[in-house]
Amino acid sequence: MFQTIYIEHEVESLPYTQNIIQHFKNAQIKTIDKVEDYWGRVKKPYLQKRDNLNLYVGRKKGQLIKKAPDAYGTKNAEHYYFIHAYNCIYECEYCYLQGYFHTPDIVLYVNHEEIRNEMLQFIDEDKEVWFHAGEFSDSLALSHITNEWRDYWLFFQNHPKAKLELRTKSSNIKPLLDLPPISNIIITFSLSPEQEVKKFDHKTASLKARLKAIQELSQRGFQIGLHFDPVIYSEDYLARYRLLFQDVFQNLEEENLNYISLGVVRFPEKIYHQVQKNYPQSQLLAQEFIVSKDGKVRYPKPMRMKILNDLKKELLTFLNGQNKVYLCMED
Amino acid sequence: MKLLTFAHRAEAQAFHDKFDLKSCGENLFLNQDFMLLVTGEGLFEAMSECMKVLTLHPEISEVYNLGIVGNLGSQKLDEVASIRSVYAHDSSSPLFKSFTTSDPSASIDLLSFSQRVKDSQTKEKLALFAPLVDREAWAIGFVANRFKRPFYVFKYISDDADENTQCHFIKDSAFLYSQKLLSFFLNFHSGPQNEEEEERQLPEGLYFTRAQKLLYFKYQNLLETLGKEIPSEEIKKIMLLDITPKQKTGQLLNLMKELINPMTSIMQEELGKFLKPFTQIGAQVKTDNELESSELLIQYKIRNQSDIDRLKRGLELFDIKQFERFFEGEF
Ligand code: SF4
Numbered sequence: 001m002f003q004t005i006y007i008e009h010e011v012e013s014l015p016y017t018q019n020i021i022q023h024f025k026n027a028q029i030k031t032i033d034k035v036e037d038y039w040g041r042v043k044k045p046y047l048q049k050r051d052n053l054n055l056y057v058g059r060k061k062g063q064l065i066k067k068a069p070d071a072y073g074t075k076n077a078e079h080y081y082f083i084h085a086y087n088c089i090y091e092c093e094y095c096y097l098q099g100y101f102h103t104p105d106i107v108l109y110v111n112h113e114e115i116r117n118e119m120l121q122f123i124d125e126d127k128e129v130w131f132h133a134g135e136f137s138d139s140l141a142l143s144h145i146t147n148e149w150r151d152y153w154l155f156f157q158n159h160p161k162a163k164l165e166l167r168t169k170s171s172n173i174k175p176l177l178d179l180p181p182i183s184n185i186i187i188t189f190s191l192s193p194e195q196e197v198k199k200f201d202h203k204t205a206s207l208k209a210r211l212k213a214i215q216e217l218s219q220r221g222f223q224i225g226l227h228f229d230p231v232i233y234s235e236d237y238l239a240r241y242r243l244l245f246q247d248v249f250q251n252l253e254e255e256n257l258n259y260i261s262l263g264v265v266r267f268p269e270k271i272y273h274q275v276q277k278n279y280p281q282s283q284l285l286a287q288e289f290i291v292s293k294d295g296k297v298r299y300p301k302p303m304r305m306k307i308l309n310d311l312k313k314e315l316l317t318f319l320n321g322q323n324k325v326y327l328c329m330e331d
Numbered sequence: 332m333k334l335l336t337f338a339h340r341a342e343a344q345a346f347h348d349k350f351d352l353k354s355c356g357e358n359l360f361l362n363q364d365f366m367l368l369v370t371g372e373g374l375f376e377a378m379s380e381c382m383k384v385l386t387l388h389p390e391i392s393e394v395y396n397l398g399i400v401g402n403l404g405s406q407k408l409d410e411v412a413s414i415r416s417v418y419a420h421d422s423s424s425p426l427f428k429s430f431t432t433s434d435p436s437a438s439i440d441l442l443s444f445s446q447r448v449k450d451s452q453t454k455e456k457l458a459l460f461a462p463l464v465d466r467e468a469w470a471i472g473f474v475a476n477r478f479k480r481p482f483y484v485f486k487y488i489s490d491d492a493d494e495n496t497q498c499h500f501i502k503d504s505a506f507l508y509s510q511k512l513l514s515f516f517l518n519f520h521s522g523p524q525n526e527e528e529e530e531r532q533l534p535e536g537l538y539f540t541r542a543q544k545l546l547y548f549k550y551q552n553l554l555e556t557l558g559k560e561i562p563s564e565e566i567k568k569i570m571l572l573d574i575t576p577k578q579k580t581g582q583l584l585n586l587m588k589e590l591i592n593p594m595t596s597i598m599q600e601e602l603g604k605f606l607k608p609f610t611q612i613g614a615q616v617k618t619d620n621e622l623e624s625s626e627l628l629i630q631y632k633i634r635n636q637s638d639i640d641r642l643k644r645g646l647e648l649f650d651i652k653q654f655e656r657f658f659e660g661e662f
Binding site: 006292 | 593
């Protein structure tokens with residue numbers, strides 16, 4: 001998977017790092033002083049991730065936890081995200097990472113203890129505080145190699161008011177299966193109808209595999225979150241999503257459903273240009289987007305609201321009146 | 332006209348002979364199809380020489396950089412490689428910009444370094460960025476990029492770039508390397524990628540401006556991706572209309588757009604219904620271009636009392652509440 005692994009001196013001997021090295025016996029290992037001296041220093045085209053992907057392992061310096069944007073997650077709670085990785089092994093055509101960094105090479109930060117220590121500054125035992133992993137990467141795709149979540153489990157068991165969200169398009173749940181389900185760790189899956197997964201989510205787990213993972217976790221009592229985001233318009237979107245909802249709710253125990261978020265596809269203008277460049281044949285480019293005054297490329301308001309309303313209404317029919325649905329960016 | 336650039340005359344020798352080039356300036360040679368430029372060694376020389384030629388010769392449609400490179404990693408020696416991305420390093424730090432060649436099958440990267448690599452320490456430092464090193468390709472890429480010309484780099488990997496580099500030996504063998512570059516170049520151009528793009532068919536009986544032609548092909552591609560076709564009876568209807576061929580083309584493009592995005596035409600139809608009280612009295616109504624807000628601009632000429640009455644009636648009939656709900660996706 002990785003051609004070369006660059007490892008900071010400072011973290012070379014950490015068990016997390018050693019574990020990563022063990023998994024990639026064929027990769028060249030090079031030791032460096034600082035990830036920042038090399039990673040993103042030269043512009044590496046995004047699609048080179050297909051055949052020339054490097055990995056950097058280091059210690060994240062500076063601010064480790066940041067306030068999440070307003071429209072992030074459930075209301076009436078504070079939301080933060082933490083940075084434990086940059087970039088992703090998957091290749092979704094709409095992914096905003098394709099224009100975000102100057103390189104597709106992956107960084108894994110292994111100073112998890114420092115991250116958890118910083119979390120303590122934000123935890124308030126009287127308030128619901130969420131910590132989201134996966135703002136810049138997929139939280140579970142490499143977790144069998146990075147092996148970090150076990151340590152977060154212990155931490156969150158001791159802080160029941162704080163919540164941890166692990167967000168994924170993988171079905172890589174093996175590392176979680178020998179951990180006990182706890183109510184404040186929520187595993188969230190991003191889902192789209194099968195046709196869309198096949199068309200736009202390259203290299204991710206198939207829809208079937210993701211549904212199976214949901215079923216397995218749910219049966220064991222894990223809290224599950226669902227992101228139907230990004231919804232990409234097709235003439236029969238409602239029928240496609242209806243089918244998807246049926247499949248999902250067949251696999252999910254109701255009491256284990258924590259929340260659902262819904263959002264339609266949208267891009268900052270810069271990212272949209274990257275999509276045009278990287279996927280000139282993409283069906284995404286056949287969509288009728290507008291560029292709004294704030295520089296976002298998205299569907300016209302009536303259209304995006306109609307899609308969200310239609311899907312929310314449909315979802316509610318599966319939820320026995322419980323409103324666990326949040327509209328992303330529009331609510 | 333293709334521009335072939337080399338750092339040294341000896342590297343260009345086989346091309347010179349094969350294409351029977353005639354001198355047309357200092358270090359510049361020419362026949363009907365090719366222009367060959369010997370730039371001299373180094374980033375600045377290559378950049379200034381290439382810039383000069385491209386400025387004076389707008390007929391140049393493609394730019395090639397060919398020559399010998401040193402190995403920084405474990406690439407096989409004595410082979411010609413088509414380069415994917417070119418980076419640069421000015422001996423103190425890497426330069427941020429990189430240039431990707433137009434060869435989609437290329438898979439090896441190259442670093443253009445500001446000096447000759449003469450020791451293993453430098454080799455190791457540079458190897459963190461790319462497996463091959465030369466001294467000019469980045470500069471040629473820079474110029475080609477500026478002039479928006481396709482750019483290719485073919486390099487013969489002669490030896491390892493370190494203290495063992497034998498400049499004399501390389502010089503002596505340059506003609507041999509030049510022949511290998513030539514046969515790679517000729518092979519590259521005998522492949523299917525060099526075939527002229529098939530002239531695509533436009534429907535008969537219509538008049539297309541250049542912009543309309545491009546739009547037509549774009550829509551056609553998108554329809555293909557969606558697995559849709561323009562119904563032939565719809566085309567027939569357009570052909571029978573008593574309008575100019577150019578207007579017919581406009582109608583055809585609208586039809587294609589509707590097929591790609593049925594939601595857009597549904598929205599336009601809805602809007603039309605809302606605005607009917609105004610349009611039917613001959614008022615000009617302007618809605619927000621991006622449909623982000625429900626503001627309306629109505630322009631209506633009042634000449635007499637009956638115009639006032641008509642406008643009043645129009646305003647009474649216009650259902651603003653419904654109109655606002657349309658923007659919330661209720662339609
Ligand atoms: S899984 Fe997420 S982070 Fe990874 S490519 Fe897809 S959208 Fe991007």
